[in-house]
Amino acid sequence: MIDFELEPELAKGVSAARQFAEEQLRPISRYYDEHEHENPDELIDRMWELRRENIFSLGLDPAAGLRTEELCWGDAGLYLCIPGPALGGAAVFSSGTKEQIGKFLGNFNEGRPKWGAMAMTEPHAGSDTAAISTTAVRDGDEWVLNGEKIFVTMGKRALEDSDGFVVVWATVDKSAGRAGMKSFVVPAGTPGMRVEKMEKKLGIRASDTVTIVFDDCRIPFDHILGSPEVKKTDKAGTKGFKGAMATFDATRPIVAAQALGIGRAALDFVKEELERQGITIRYGVPRQSLTALERDIMDMEASYKAAKLLTLRALWMMSQLQPNSLESSMAKTKAGLAITKITQKAVEIMGPLGYSRKYLLEKWMRDGKINDIFEGTGQINMLVTARRVLNYSREQLK
Ligand SMILES: Cc1cc2nc3c(=O)[nH]c(=O)nc-3n(C[C@H](O)[C@H](O)[C@H](O)COP(=O)(O)OP(=O)(O)OC[C@H]3O[C@@H](n4cnc5c(N)ncnc54)[C@H](O)[C@@H]3O)c2cc1C
Secondary structure, eight states, X not given: OOOOOOOHHHHHXXXXXXXXXXXXXXXXXXHHHHSXXXXXXXXXXXXXXXXXXXXXXXXXXXXXXXXXXHHHHHOHHHHTTSOBOHXXXXXXXXXXXXXXXXXXXXXXXXXXXXXXXXXXXXXXXXXXGGGOOOEEEEETTEEEEEEEEEEEETHHHHHHSTTOEEEEEEESOGGGGGGGEEEEEEETTOTTEEEEEEOOOSSXXXXXXXXEEEEEXXXXXXXXXXXXXXXXTOTTOSHHHHHHHHHHHHHHHXXXXXXXXXXXXXXXXXXXXXXXXXXXXXXXXXXXXXXXXXXXXXXXXXXXXXXXXXXXXXXXXXXTTOOOHHHHHHHHHHHHHHHHHHXXXXXXXXXXXXXSTTSSHHHHHHHHGGGGTSSSOHHHHHHHHHHHHHTOOTTTOO
């Protein structure tokens, strides 16, 4: 039997996240949108306490997805400021050995707030991750990294934090293609690694996004995640490239959950405003007698719900350690489309209320779009979905 009821302990976590979103995130949402690159320090301390009490645990299960949705209902940019290893942690989990997971993530919930980040994208390698040109060259018992990574979420925080780190994807053998791709943990403060530039963005402005340059950056040999071996015969890559894909399998449903939070914020706003104006949406009446407005609202709700079910399924599979590449990409594709449609329609329906900075609706439209871009664009996730459904290889369907 399918049961959508949360156990009481998990339900408590979700409602605590909702309360935090309402009381702590919403009131400062506009401020940090308008003061890009300012750190919400006080908030971070409070979030750290709650994270340690497991309310913000960024786990990979349906309840973590629901908590994420609630927090992003509050503010998606501030959600990304929650201290933790974030995408960097997911990469260590996906590609590291048991010992490395213990070594690099073991003490992350202790003491004071700490950050992690993951750097894959380069000026000429975004969707096509196999095109990365950052190099890692072995020199005795060290690796020497050279290259430039762009759009690194929370990269500044991770580099400023004495316990922070960045997982960097680099090639140890360009001629080997995907098989030569490996990931490396670079601790904050390592000479040769620096933040070059901070992005000014359309949305999620509370979250820092930076360019990081590696200039003869030396790290210990055992900071490579997984095996250093390059198997040229393995087209899909050894654990290096597969590790990158496994990272995305884990994090795409969480990005989908972020989109759901923003989408529901927009939907709630529209419905409350319509109610205030005395307009009631009539459910259960024949389609031919619905107004255009009612159809729009029902369409938006249907998109939201479909995306939510796909997201919960992908997360549930992850929590059961089942392969979920297809489901993760489907959830991310659907949520990316849903958030774009819901927020744009909401602005359209609300007219001036949707366009004015007096309300947060226009911000949600800006914030939401990122969920259709990072961790695989909508088009790329559609491609992954199509390959899996049709059983085509990467070479057969590009
Ligand atoms: C705010 C923000 C935060 C980010 N955070 C991180 C981070 O923490 N770490 C990190 O490594 N990266 C991060 N990124 C980078 C992000 O993952 C990339 O922007 C994304 O993967 C797309 O790559 P690109 O920008 O090079 O676009 P391109 O790959 O150049 O794509 C441009 C367009 O072409 C489409 N396209 C490309 N290839 C195909 C194809 N084969 N079929 C159909 N359509 C295609 C894409 O969908 C897109 O619409 C972030 C980006 C942003 C904007």
